[in-house]
Amino acid sequence: MDVQRKLEILADAAKYDASCASSGTEKRDSSDGKGLGSTAPGMGICHSYAPDGRCISLLKILLTNACNYDCLYCVNRTSSNVPRARFTIDEVVKLTLDFYRRNYIEGLFLSSGIIRSADYTMEQVVGVARKLREEHHFRGYIHLKTIPEADDALINEAGRYADRLSINIEMPLEKSLAKFAPEKNVRAIRRTMGRLRLKLDEAKENVRTATRTKPPRFAPAGQSTQMIIGADATDDKTILDTSANLYGAYRLKRVYYSAFSPIPDASRALPLVSPPLIREHRLYQADWLMRFYGFDASEIVDESAGMLPLDIDPKLGWALRHRHRFPLDVATASREELLRVPGFGTRSVDRILATRRLTSIRVADLARLHIPQKKALPFIVLSDHRPSPQLLDGAGLAARFKPTTTQLGFGF
């Protein structure tokens, strides 16, 4: 089988992993003349976008899609009849370097089906990273999938070469994982995440305290995970609780939500419908509220509903349920309060805080602060605006935000 055909099979096998970040790592480049590549520590670079709206930042492939496991939701499960392939370590190394030199990618995201054993699989994955770093002095971004329960020495080595490590939690609840992925064990996954956090903490501590000798490096871009949404019946509240638990326990950089998508040769045990893309989007918004807007997982979802509304964003939903807290005077409200106003982003809030020390803020200024008027005005007081009490308390307020028509198709 030629490399192009392998690439088709092994990219197809990797695309259900939503993670593509190339950000947040240490600063590196090759201006010393030895080796190839650099990192973009700030925001990462997306080199292309596919029509599914996902960015293409890394060469995202599996080393092999042969797998001993039979996870129902997975295109690579052992009982599936998809074509199988396996790259050699050299093939992946060459492909990564060839793509990188043409500026197609930021680096490599390598995962693998479980073959033989956790350690054997991890050793193969690490082997690629080792060769890229040690032999080719590759300075680009590397994300490695960590195999739960892999040997500690292998994990240390993975952390030495990789920018990011990840282990997918797969399902929001243990019982769902047991049902859909009988060979996977959420306890083993969490134990390994715990081990990673201790190593990440230790590396950070070493950077802070090391004076002369360079501390051992461990995945400077941290760890992340992914949860599949919509394959089981778990509600949004439970999903967000699980995310909050994972962020708190393992200091994850990201929890990715992946709407369960029909796959080739899919199992009948799963809901084969179009993936719940809007729900996925709302969960990402809710996730942002937890990480950057000071919201607690428990307050984002309406207790009685259990699910986030699909037609309005979660912050607006929260504000509509907490109208007594509004209107908020933009001239005097605290940062924490401002962050809870619908339509206010973290940067708009920073701009407001800087601006209001010097001048008052009027309705006409909202556009320059990148704040959508229609969304924010019912909730705020400005120097030339105060919402009518009827509007804020009336039943019409919620209706005001409902989308009027459902747009079908896409303008192309």
Add this chain to the structure above:
Amino acid sequence: MHHIPLDGETDFDGWRLAARALALNDVKPSDVTWSVAGDASELFAPTTAPQEPAGGTFSVSARFVKLAQLAILHRSPERFALLYRLLWRLRQNRDLLDIATDPDVSDVTAMARTVRRDEHKMHAFVRFREVGREQKSHFVAWFEPEHRIVELAAPFFARRFADMPWSILTPEACAHWDGHAVSITPGVAKSEAPTADRLEETWRRYYASIFNPARLKVKAMRAEMPRKYWRNLPETSLIKPLIEGADRIASAMIANAATEPHKSQKRLQPPMPSRTVENTDDIETLRQQADDCRACPLWKDATQTVFGEGPQSARIMLVGEQPGDQEDLAGQPFVGPAGQMLDRALKEAGIDRGKVYVTNAVKHFKFVPRGKIRLHQKPNTLEIKACRQWYERELAAIKPDLVVAMGATAAQSVFGKITPVNKSRGRLIDLDDAQALVTVHPSYLLRLPDAEAKAQEYRRFVDDLKIAAAVLRGSPRAA
């Protein structure tokens, strides 16, 4: 009226010198026009900027300089005048840049942001093509930036592709790297650029394969990869056919039933053999059994059961309250801050931690999430009771001479009832098959705010442990 000619479209230094002299001479923004040498729109004979008055001082924030350096690369013909107006106004109000709602600040900031975005997109969308092979190859790209960013964007490529010679050709300026320095030359026609690369077909296949036809989000794609960039990207010719075929492929995936697993794909081995549960006194067996304990709900939010640790032959068994954050992650008792405190005290009391068995009354971490940290919560009586079976089995397996209960939770577990620490502390108490000693939990010492009280309590803690050390010395265990 002053008509200021600049050397080029991106002549920041020329603009800065002129603007400085103009401002020092109090020339109003409305009395200045700007042009670029050789510009057809030069209607007036250029005049030079006035001389700087002697001794004039002028300083602006680094923030403005950075902003202006970016905004000047914008294609808008208004940028020189706009920047001078902003500079002029900054002299009156030094905080002006903080007023995000000011129209001039907002316009200049937006220009700088547009330039940054264009630069970022250039870093992303340049596609090199290899000319020549192997050792002698040269990588050449054709790119059409929207703004005048070639010089701004070039150092990124120099740092990234230091080991290969490259050129980025654009209509207005070209950047080259020879392995040592970046050079900038005038723009060229697209026909100067190579038209193909041997890897492009492979890249296109990757692009087609990584696309998931079941989740079309064309708007999201176009927001991040605007059409203006498409003409120079080898993969974008696939976009139309991929979108057109997506619905058919997705529907087929939904409609087609899974095929019967191929024989060779069928599972060869059953999933992980379930453990055989034996009621035995071996600590390792107990540890394995406790792994899956669901006797109370604490397992749900925790990482793992943190079982006791130490030699089976240990003569002292130390019992704490419950694992903390670090213990939960590591799967071992007393490895966090309280563990370090305990280690220190044990050493001072003359006890080798390697020879004692260390465990907790409750074996899962109980906490409430507070943002990014997990706040320790005291276990309740139900949880202590639910977990007591493990303590009892550990006790039966280790058969220590002495059990040291550290803190109220441990004491409750050891004595099977609520036992105040202070009343029972510091003396040996008889149990059925061993003796018990009650003391405080080391994390209590960590929580004391007063340094003096801390030192004093630490001494008492060590003194308690010395009682344990004496037991160790005094009564050798019968074989």
